[in-house]
Amino acid sequence: MIMFLTKDQEEMLSGMKGEAIAKSMELIVKIGDVYNAKQLIPITNAQVAGVSYLTVGESIFSYFELLSKDAVKVKVPTWLNPAGMDMKKWKEMKISEDFAEKQLRIVNFYEGLGINPTLTCAPYLIGHTPSQGDHLAWSESSAVSIANSFYGARTNREGAPSSLASAITGLTANYGLHITENRNPRILVDVRTKLESFSDYSALGYWYGQKFHGSVPYFVNIQSLNINEAKMLAAALAASGSVALYHVKDLTPESKSIDTENVEEKIEFTESNKNEIYNHFNQINEGPDLVVIGCPHASHEDVKLISGILQSRQMKDGIEFWIFTSSKTKAAIDADSLLTNLESRGIKIYADTCMVVSPSVSENFQNIITNSTKAAHYLSKAKTTMVNLLPLDSIMKEVTE
């Protein structure tokens, strides 16, 4: 053992507090050893992936059996990533009874551990915002990046099992992005083209991630960075390049203390770089059959914006329009009557899931339009689906009348 452990931590690891806690500790300590962590640190909260039955499959149930032996509970507030279906409207999404039964068992198990079944990739949109300097164990890659970049909290890109282990023990190993020096930028990106839509932010992230896998960027000349713009940039950086932290001059909390003398490379992001990404995701030859918005999950403001562009227009025949969000945001949309308005115009809003982790989208549609490069990236991996990337206002013009 390389790492220093307190007496209490040694006891947890040795099995004195049960097998589930021992396995969880072993996982955190061994990963920490590999990355040369010197000690464990307490976390403020956790966000756990490994929820959709589509991705976890049958194997998850065997692991749940092991965890059930000791009746463990999470030690810190913990939130869940999206499931493979809307927990209420799964039949409308053409999810099978068998899938639904297994999905329900998975969510119930996590709830039994004391985890809040938020079923969202964007807990920060529903009140769970981290504070600067908080140590966290989050696993959804876009949320990891938002926590680090937009809020100045500290989390590595945890895996599904390690985030759960940290939730159960309240600890993580002190390495990677928990350490100040590792948060310095490596690449300076001068943004020479205007970012005018969410998909422009998404294109910038996707372009950078493809070129500089894993390296922390420092963006200059970005004029605006609200949470809805920040989440599109974060998700794209993570999807194409596993980037877990970015800084934007004057607009992110740690940007003031950045020393640009140490950056290894300075590059420009131009209009033609932006167009490369739109051209890459321009695969549809026939008419689209589905629009998907909400990767990451849509905020209340995102939905208001869609409603504003839509005004009194209706969806064209033969095209469906799905927005993915959390159940909490959906309830807020319902409360201010946006929901009935959108539904009456042919737009569907699904909670608890998304186009990436539900089988519903790729199994039932072939030609899909989205404004998110992360969604486009994963949907275009399925051999049966073609994807176009477009800004939101262009999408609305194309599919409504």
Add this chain to the structure above:
Amino acid sequence: MKIGIRPIVEGKVTGSVLLSPHPISFLGDVDSETGKIIDSESSIYGKSLKNTIFVFPRGKGSTVGSYIIYGLRVNNVSPLALVAEEAETIVIAGAILAGIPLVDLPDKDLFSIVKTGDIITIDTSEKTLTIQKREK
């Protein structure tokens, strides 16, 4: 021939090598019920990990892959040991959950030295990987 390694999950086992020259996404590339490689583009497509010493460069893809490694153990189709060029969190977490010996950072270029079918011994207390018998 002895090769130095870094032990991550302890154990001493002897077995036959199954070597993948490509990084493995346990989610999608491996069937946790049969232990077989189901990535049709892999050069070891259709081979089973069961009772082999599985040698591969590194894990990749979804972190849910750790649960697939655990599933291999539960379904009695797990490898005897995992040898990576460089282990990352997906493989480390999976090996710990499943209790499968895991080593990495071989001090020689393993991929030019061992091949599928060779008999090797992993000994984490000695920090060695020993080639016992060459596949003819």
